[in-house]
Amino acid sequence: MSIGALAARFGLATHVLRHWESMGLLHPERDAxxxxxxxxxxxxxxxxIRFSKEAGLSLDTIRSLSATVDRTTRHRILSHEAEKLRSRIAAAQVSLQLIEGGLNCTHEDVTQCPNYQRLIADHIGPPTTGDTPPSLHPRNGT
Structure with missing residues (x-):
């Protein structure tokens, strides 16, 4: 298969495949x-590679994984990546809560919604130097 055919099959630009080759991720044969x-x-x-990138792995990480046959090394790399993914998932869940809070709010101004204010207050945490407006302070019951 040519580079153009392979790129088209995955919806990639040919330069992406060339880049992956330059990074040592691909090793295509050459014709005459x-x-x-x-x-x-x-x-x-x-x-x-595509699946790994969609999971959030960098090309360097993918290269490291493909270069090792040592289970301990692979486990260390993947454990670190799993923790990073868990953090991204948690952040996405908080974002979804915020968006859904805005969608479900019946107030004309979403910033006045007590539930929305609670979500914001939970996200920013307790005030450290009095910099949180009183309406967003978690102890105000709003």
Whole structure:
């Protein structure tokens, strides 16, 4: 398969595949004219790279994972990545709560909604130097 065909199959630009090759993530064979030729293993590799990127892994991390056969090293890398993903999921859940709070609010001005104010107050935490407006302070019961 040519670079153009492989790129089209995954909805990528050809320069992306060239970049992944320059990073050592892909190793296509070359034909007699020096053109890249991708086989079934390359197809699988691109799918793994795409899936890994969608999971939030960087290209450097993907390269590190593909370069190791040591279970302990792989476990250390993936444990770190899992923790980062858990943090992103938690942040996304807070964002979703905020958005849904705004959607479900019946107040004309969402900033006046007690539930919305509670979500904001929970997100910013207790005041440290009196910088939180009283209406957003968690102890005001609003």
């Amino acid at each position: 004219n020096g053109r890249r030729r991708y086989g079934a293993d390359d197809l699988t590799r691109v799918a793994i």
